[in-house]
Amino acid sequence: MRLRLVGLALVAAVLAAGEARAQTLRPTLSGSVVTTRVRSQSTSPFIGAGPAFLGQGALAIRRLKLTVSYLQGTLDPDGALGASRPLVEGTVLLGVRALDWLTLETGPHARAYTLTGGTERWLFWELRACAATAFVGSTVRGYAELWRVVAANVNVPESFDHAQGGEAGMILRLGRSPLDARVGYRIDHAVLHAVPGGGKRLETVDGVVIGVGVNWR
Amino acid sequence: MRGWRLVAWLCLVVWALGAVPSSASAQSSDSLFVTGVRAYKNLEFDLAAWLLRRHLAQLTASGAPPAARAQGLVYLGAAELFRGRRDSAVAVFRRLVMLDPRYHPDRLVFPPEVTSLFDGVRLQTKTVTVDVPRDTTIAPGPGAFGIWVIASSFQTVEVTLRYEDGAPFRPLYSGPIGDSLKVPWDGLDAAGAPPPVNRVLLRVASRTATGDLAGIVQVPLDLRLSRPDTLPWPAPPADSQFLPERANTGTARRALLGGVVLSSAVAALPALVGGTDVSSGPRIAVAGTIGLAGLLGYVLHRPGRPLAANVRANQTLRDAWQRRVETATAENARRRRDVRVVVRAGQATALQPRGP
Numbered sequence: 001m002r003l004r005l006v007g008l009a010l011v012a013a014v015l016a017a018g019e020a021r022a023q024t025l026r027p028t029l030s031g032s033v034v035t036t037r038v039r040s041q042s043t044s045p046f047i048g049a050g051p052a053f054l055g056q057g058a059l060a061i062r063r064l065k066l067t068v069s070y071l072q073g074t075l076d077p078d079g080a081l082g083a084s085r086p087l088v089e090g091t092v093l094l095g096v097r098a099l100d101w102l103t104l105e106t107g108p109h110a111r112a113y114t115l116t117g118g119t120e121r122w123l124f125w126e127l128r129a130c131a132a133t134a135f136v137g138s139t140v141r142g143y144a145e146l147w148r149v150v151a152a153n154v155n156v157p158e159s160f161d162h163a164q165g166g167e168a169g170m171i172l173r174l175g176r177s178p179l180d181a182r183v184g185y186r187i188d189h190a191v192l193h194a195v196p197g198g199g200k201r202l203e204t205v206d207g208v209v210i211g212v213g214v215n216w217r
Numbered sequence: 218m219r220g221w222r223l224v225a226w227l228c229l230v231v232w233a234l235g236a237v238p239s240s241a242s243a244q245s246s247d248s249l250f251v252t253g254v255r256a257y258k259n260l261e262f263d264l265a266a267w268l269l270r271r272h273l274a275q276l277t278a279s280g281a282p283p284a285a286r287a288q289g290l291v292y293l294g295a296a297e298l299f300r301g302r303r304d305s306a307v308a309v310f311r312r313l314v315m316l317d318p319r320y321h322p323d324r325l326v327f328p329p330e331v332t333s334l335f336d337g338v339r340l341q342t343k344t345v346t347v348d349v350p351r352d353t354t355i356a357p358g359p360g361a362f363g364i365w366v367i368a369s370s371f372q373t374v375e376v377t378l379r380y381e382d383g384a385p386f387r388p389l390y391s392g393p394i395g396d397s398l399k400v401p402w403d404g405l406d407a408a409g410a411p412p413p414v415n416r417v418l419l420r421v422a423s424r425t426a427t428g429d430l431a432g433i434v435q436v437p438l439d440l441r442l443s444r445p446d447t448l449p450w451p452a453p454p455a456d457s458q459f460l461p462e463r464a465n466t467g468t469a470r471r472a473l474l475g476g477v478v479l480s481s482a483v484a485a486l487p488a489l490v491g492g493t494d495v496s497s498g499p500r501i502a503v504a505g506t507i508g509l510a511g512l513l514g515y516v517l518h519r520p521g522r523p524l525a526a527n528v529r530a531n532q533t534l535r536d537a538w539q540r541r542v543e544t545a546t547a548e549n550a551r552r553r554r555d556v557r558v559v560v561r562a563g564q565a566t567a568l569q570p571r572g573p
Contacts (some may be wrong), residue, residue, distance in 0.1 A: 135511065136472040136511065137468065139514075167485045168482040168507075169507070170479065179543055
């Protein structure tokens with residue numbers, strides 16, 4: 001069922017691409033620092049935080065938008081005990097601007113933690129809705145994004161139940177400059193089924209995003 | 218014998234004229250002229266004079282052009298001269314000169330007695346004809362309307378424009394004239410303004426060497442002022458083209474409301490997605506920053522604040538309209554000055570002073 005939803009979203013995106021002929025590309029690039037914090041509640045809990053670099057790029061043509069992102073950082077555990085966890089994340093999202101202020105996106109979201117015993121891999125297929133509009137003149141745009149995981153594949157003992165997340169913030173652009181500054185807050189939360197003899201696993205990742213971007217028009 | 222021949226000729230001509238229908242009067246007039254000239258050449262001067270007088274009477278009645286009457290008159294004058302009636306010949310030649318001051322008898326056709334008498338009459342007769350365009354449109358200015366005055370002989374003329382009641386409208390020329398003279402009229406009245414009346418009389422008065430009035434030729438001129446249409450006044454910019462010059466409440470309210478909603482969304486995100494036990498410090502900092510931005514936006518866009526960019530844009534719009542108005546005003550002023558006068562000349566009439 002979830003795979004079917006993703007498939008339908010992709011078909012809609014491909015159909016929307018029909019309007020995209022003979023239109024100019026609008027690329028954007030941004031680099032951000034994310035103060036990432038992970039809280040994993042399970043049989044082997046982990047709470048850690050650390051800065052991560054987030055790079056994002058997007059290519060828009062008329063109503064169609066392709067977004068890729070890459071995040072890398074190291075999470076240091078709270079307290080003296082425990083080892084640091086390198087974190088790598090990536091997304092590839094294909095989106096359609098349904099309304100002037102609303103974009104619907106879908107695509108894979110991969111996350112990996114490097115542990116001493118191996119690499120923990122998470123792969124989410126997500127549906128996202130992002131609303132954005134200017135609220136202080138044309139200088140400051142606010143945005144809010146919610147996503148829901150429709151399918152997942154994780155190599156942990158627990159079985160995946162559901163996951164969702166969101167991000168909200170603002171983007172500041174002065175005058176006609178192509179540069180913009182961004183500040184936001186993001187969070188995602190995953191729930192995995194308990195295994196026999198074990199507890200339920202709750203995984204929450206959140207962080208503050210502060211970055212700059214370049215927007216060619 | 219000569220009397221019998223005249224009677225016979227007259228009978229023949231009367232019979233011929235009575236036989237032709239009245240609709241063929243032009244043709245009979247030509248016949249009279251041809252017959253009269255033939256009689257003149259046959260030295261039948263009495264008959265020739267009689268026929269030519271009939272011919273001229275018919276031409277005068279039918280309003281024939283001067284050129285048509287001139288030929289008859291010169292033969293009539295010559296016939297009268299050879300009949301021994303010099304005074305009649307002088308009167309006929311005088312009539313001919315009055316009709317066409319430039320007329321000269323053909324010296325190959327008429328003997329020196331005739332031509333010298335004619336020249337003498339012409340020198341004594343002070344008359345002019347006036348040649349003006351029948352229907353023309355002029356732009357008032359120097360030399361706009363040319364009046365050709367053609368004189369029979371050297372004389373003094375006074376060329377004036379007059380109102381219909383005879384009062385002076387504009388003097389144009391007063392002085393001697395030899396053969397001909399072109400008198401210009403600028404199309405304006407004495408004050409330099411376009412004519413305020415629809416009709417004036419062009420009057421040329423001829424005077425003898427002693428200053429006596431010899432004759433007047435008068436041509437009525439119908440005048441009509443023609444002004445080009447003026448441009449319509451440029452419409453002022455529509456209200457919808459103007460940008461608001463002062464911030465309205467919407468922008469400020471949007472900034473404040475947007476900041477509140479967005480910062481609330483940031484604060485509520487963990488609860489919304491189900492995250493538990495997350496650190497609230499950074500999140501609240503972001504929410505506070507967004508809220509502050511909204512508050513700052515409200516202050517910057519507070520209601521009633523002058524919007525300099527919009528004021529400039531509106532002023533540019535007003536200036537552009539003002540320039541269009543000035544251009545139209547200047548063009549209309551130019552068009553109002555660009556008055557044309559349509560002049561239509563009527564039939565010339567000659568007035569002769571009464572004798573003592």
